[in-house]
Amino acid sequence: MAESLDPQAAFEAALGPAMMKEDQCKEYKTSIFMAPGEKMLGGAKQMKTIADTLAAFMNAEGGILFIGVTDDYKTVGIKSDLQYLEYSASSLVLKTSRVNDAGHTYKGTPDSYELKIRAIVRAFLSENASALVSDITFHNVQGAVVCRVICKPCKLGD
Numbered sequence: 001m002a003e004s005l006d007p008q009a010a011f012e013a014a015l016g017p018a019m020m021k022e023d024q025c026k027e028y029k030t031s032i033f034m035a036p037g038e039k040m041l042g043g044a045k046q047m048k049t050i051a052d053t054l055a056a057f058m059n060a061e062g063g064i065l066f067i068g069v070t071d072d073y074k075t076v077g078i079k080s081d082l083q084y085l086e087y088s089a090s091s092l093v094l095k096t097s098r099v100n101d102a103g104h105t106y107k108g109t110p111d112s113y114e115l116k117i118r119a120i121v122r123a124f125l126s127e128n129a130s131a132l133v134s135d136i137t138f139h140n141v142q143g144a145v146v147c148r149v150i151c152k153p154c155k156l157g158d
Contacts, residue, residue, distance in 0.1 A: 025063040027053050030076050032067060032117060033084055050117070051124030057151040058125075058132050067147040077144025082108040085116065110138045110145070117149060129154075 030036050035046045050065070057063030068078040086108030114136045121130045135150040 024060055025057065026066075027057075027063065028066045028069040028071055028073075029053070030068065030070055031078070031081050032113075032120065033081055036070070047120045048124055051120050054121060054133065054149070054151050055125055055129065058129060058154040060153060062132075062153040063151050065149040065151065067149065068144060069141075069146055075142040075144045075146060078113065078138075078147050079145065082110075082113060082145075085109075085112050110147075113138075113147060117147075 029046075029050060031046060032050050033046055035049065050067075053065055057065070067081075068076055070076060117136060118130050118133060121133055132152045132154060133149060134152045135148075137148045137150075139146050139148060
């Protein structure tokens with residue numbers, strides 16, 4: 001029987017050396033909609049936390065946000081976020097939210113997830129800040145989908 005890797009080793013094997021302890025350039029969040037321990041999805045509080053994290057990267061040297069990962073490297077994935085996007089596409093939850101692209105119907109897909117992250121940045125920060133979110137990718141890690149958001153630093157005049 002093969003020995004299973006500890007969560008940190010599994011991440012490093014799946015995504016390379018970028019997966020290490022949180023620091024000023026690296027952060028882990030479990031969801032864009034719900035903070036750990038919260039009972040309800042869709043709160044603007046967690047979306048603001050996501051925007052604040054990206055703003056901190058922009059104001060420093062840039063950084064990487066991993067969504068679908070706990071602070072102790074456990075992969076929870078973004079499945080519940082994708083399901084929430086699918087559910088809310090037919091409800092007023094996102095349509096009445098200030099964090100919405102005009103006329104966009106969100107679906108439970110990685111493309112919609114990326115659009116939602118960019119909409120969060122525009123709503124809580126600015127259109128210019130959205131341009132600093134340079135890359136959003138999705139990775140299968142330990143049987144779950146993790147979202148990686150790469151953010152560039154803001155340079156004077158951006």
